[in-house]
Amino acid sequence: MLTEYTYIFAIGTFFALLEAYNNGANDVANAWATSVSSRSVTYQQAMVLCLVFEMTGALAVGARTASTIRNGIIPISAFNNDAPVQLLAFTCAAAGASIWVMWCTRHSAHVSSTYSLVASITGVGIASVGASRVNWGWSGGQGLGAIFAGLVMAPVASGCFGAIIFSLIKFVVHVRENPVRWAVFTSPFFFLIACTISTLSIVYKGSPNLGLDKRPAWFIASVTLGVGFGMMFLSALFFVPYTYCKVINRDYTLRIWHIWKGPMLFYRPRPEDADMIVVPDYAVIQHAGDSSAGHDSGLRRLSVQEANDMTTETKRPNEATADNKGSSTDSEIEDQTPPVVTQQSYKKLLAEAREAHHAELRKKKGPLGWAMRSLHNNPMGEGAIYERHNLAAAVKRVPAMVVVAALYGMSYDIHAAQVGVLGTPEGRRMDRVYSMAPKYSNEVEYLYSFVQVITACTASFAHGANDVGNAVGVWAAMYSAWRTGKTVGSRAPVPLWQIAVVALTICFGFITYGYNIMRVMGNKLTYHSPSRGSSMEMGAALTILIFSQYALPTSTSMCITGATVGVGLCNGNFKAVNWQRVGLLFFSWVMTIPIAALIGGGIMAVTLNTPSWGSG
Template sequence: MVMEAYTYVFVIGTMFALLEAYNNGANDVANAWATSVSSRSVTYRQAMLLCLVFEVVGAVSVGARTAATIKNGIIPISAFHDNAPVQLLAFTCASAGAASWVMWCTRHSAHVSSTYSLVSSIAGVGIATIGAKGVKWGWEKGNGLGAIFAGLLMAPACAAGFGAIIFMLIKLVVHKRKNPVPWAVWTSPFFFLVAGTICTLSIVYKGSPQLGLNKKPAWYIVSVTLGVGFGLAILSAIFFVPFVHAKVVKKDYTLRWFHIFQGPLLFKRPAPSDAEVAKVPDYAVVQHDEEDEDQSVTDSSGGVKESAEKTGSEGLKDGVVSRTAAGRDTENAVTNATDYKVLMEEARQRHHAHLRKTRGPLGWAMRTLHENPMGAGSIYELHNLKMLIIRIPAYIVVAALYGVNYDIHRAQIGILGTPEGRRMARVYAHAEKYPNEVEHLYSFIQVITACTASFAHGANDVGNSVGVWAAMYSAWSTGHATAASADVPLWQIAVMALTICFGFITYGFNIMKVMGNKLTYHSPSRGSSMEMGAAITTLIFSQYKLPVSTSMCITGATIGVGLCNGTWRAVNWQRVGLLLFSWIMTIPIAGLIGGITMGLFLNAPHF
């Protein structure tokens, strides 16, 4: 009967746990996939689909191992003295503290670690519940706060090392050659081998208990891992190498994707007589032609200028949008805060004007909102109530589909005149640009590395979210405090994994649009090295039950690869400093939110 009275606490705790998982996807997963999208190796929609598949597979196969650290490794289960209501309230407050902080940061496009937010919030709740002495501050065989917070420096450093090693290998073997294209073609199976081996190793080494992989002998682990890795390499040598050889070496622009199944026969396929340039995408980060074309289209429609001339809720003052402030013709266009706000609003309105031209539910919703603005006066005015009734269905559609249709590259257009835009131009100038034909090959490899990174994130971070929820569910359903060795149900892991993917799909763009190219110059060869370095680091920490921030790993790998340009000026150290500051501040702020919330509820007056 007592636990029936606490059902509402469990419901609220479940909501916060799901919100924390949602924020995890919108923040950490978005940061992991920002490299691939910014490098133009995959589109945002392709990233969503791949993330959904590999995130869930990684979570279900190996995700349960880190759950025990979050659930039992920080606050000893014995501290609750088998008081299930207190344990339920403790983890509810922990989820609330982490979810609130990460949601605020994500809303303001601030990049923080959801892992460290949850860990810090649990520590704060522990202090409020049993005092500072009861919290496991030491190493505790890899389960205490000392081991977890050690990852604050260890994880980015390890990822930077792995990422730098992989990219330097690519740079020395391929990029530094007089004719790098053939070298990139013939060495590509090796990187498929690396990606396949790492992904397979993470499954079979101390792997899924559901499949009995955690009890397999060493010979089984080695044979399966190398078998899959070499199998993938052989398949790439048979099908991928002939395909890209015909495309980038022979410059056969008549080649289609289904020709890849012809395999070695493509070596005998004659190239067109007029083949001069390989038909591959342009992987340049900044493409002015795209910007100018988009600008001309939106100007002709009146989307930007019309919005700028309005003095309504959009907040543009004086009704003037300066073409000089767009920053394409002069470096010193943005000189004050007003110009900067006008510039960013103009970029946003260009994006919205483009969405209004599209077909489908989102295009209808954006046109509805644009054509039915709120009028003067308060919301309870009759004309505003009528407009609100018309706009509510459009609001719902936009909330569900806006992130799915977001164009990360278009969102970054028009910011070249800002202080950060000029700073990034200087950073990009120190990064050597490699031929598109070479980068095109690594765009395929980056898909593999991105999927591996997403698998690694599911294996590691889903345990952080599901750990507290599993403790709440066990305490509520059984009426007893969760035992230290309690298993996490598979269905809970699946629910959390899907929630993480949903957060990435619907709100991940808010982080991706600022994290894509704000640390260093990105390209497919660089991006694949970054993602592989981060994936290796995350998987290593996960195998030893250490919750580590995937965001910190990809950030460290990005810095390591950026330094491979040969100068420290190829990295935006101001952004690095802001990231480090936000990581450090997460610990006390999330801890205070969770601790204060727990203290208030635990010591509230009661009858």
């Protein structure tokens, strides 16, 4: 054991876990933003589901890509059996990646934590063993050539998968005369795809943690298809009757535990006032700070006034204004110039929305409400921190700040805080993008909100299978070099407890800080709805699982972005995608490579060449 280098291992562990935390706050948040933006799940529900399926994917599959991160970029032979240098190298790599992603997450900038880590390792390799020793080629899918090829391959593959799945939904369900029934009775198809792909990712080539690496082909095929079609049969037996009553019959008295009645639910009497029940309005365009744009998350009873309003033709706001004034024509209204919003007024709108959210939190009971009230009632006063009144305020604020850091994200209103305030350039741009997308039946979208929970869980499983391996790779290398005093072998196993710790850290990052990315991503690429979101998540999950099968680290963010663009193009109009946002995302991915490499390589160069104590 390299006891004299324990402090380096401790520092490396801190940065490795910080990189995993940032992975959850950035990549996982982006993956779940589709479901939360479509209102298929709440942020709180996403936290629980993420924890379950992220851990499952990590423990079942997650060690596969660790060898690529650990050994594929810098060959083991390059360290010449110098374990302390290898320990230092991966410590600096974790530091470089975590510093860059943390800065980006703090400023709500969306980057790839996977490529940040890969680039940082590359920079460290150049600084420690020289550019000639870094594996720049394909190298059986483990070199930088293969990894950086994923910068294009992954988004394109995800876009194709997402477009194919949504096209099937569009032509099998949406364009039918009775789309709701088609949506209900074709929903088991998603169970088939999700369970087949997830099972295949575990048994094909064998999960390192389940001893499946020597199973024959017939075993893999039978288990995979058996699980897939088995879940399809169970969904047809239980899920279809439940959604039939919930969506078609609008049975608001139905509860989730009634799902076990299966086909008997078809004989359940329809409520007499079912016509007074409406489903969420998924066609609503949401703007930050416009709380009235939201809708309920489940079935809702119409009020008498709303029922009366539905029997008469309602006017658009602009038309009503014109009638009241009696002097404006439609052409004059269309020519009206939108209000001018300056940078100062834009920031003021965001600050007002944030303060309104904080005011609601201060009214709550429990630890978070107490903490928010403590911070509000004890502001820092004038003068320096050492002034007596500031010291007294700081003593009261520090415990409250700890509570807020742990619990604030769990109560964050993602929809009210999305950047894109009505009247700003971003808001007007998204209005134009949304107008290019056809809006389908709310009943159909409500059905797919149930389906999207399945696809979101599959995407979270896929993320655990891929990104946990990326994050744990450098930490496992540090631990092995520190514990054995030898450079890490190419076949060294990754301890299961390390995978579990990293997976939990990723989930913790999503729960406590993921809102910082979700609040600016949301529906900023194209129009979202549950049927579209299901296709996006399934397309991204397919790509991630295929890449992880071949030990190719890929970015969850890139996959979900590619799938989102692919589904957006299925609207039949090139303008249905916000290409400015797509360009900014691609620019951030590309710039991540040199910046993370410079940070990691710079730290390694300075540390490695620092004169030791007592050197002459």
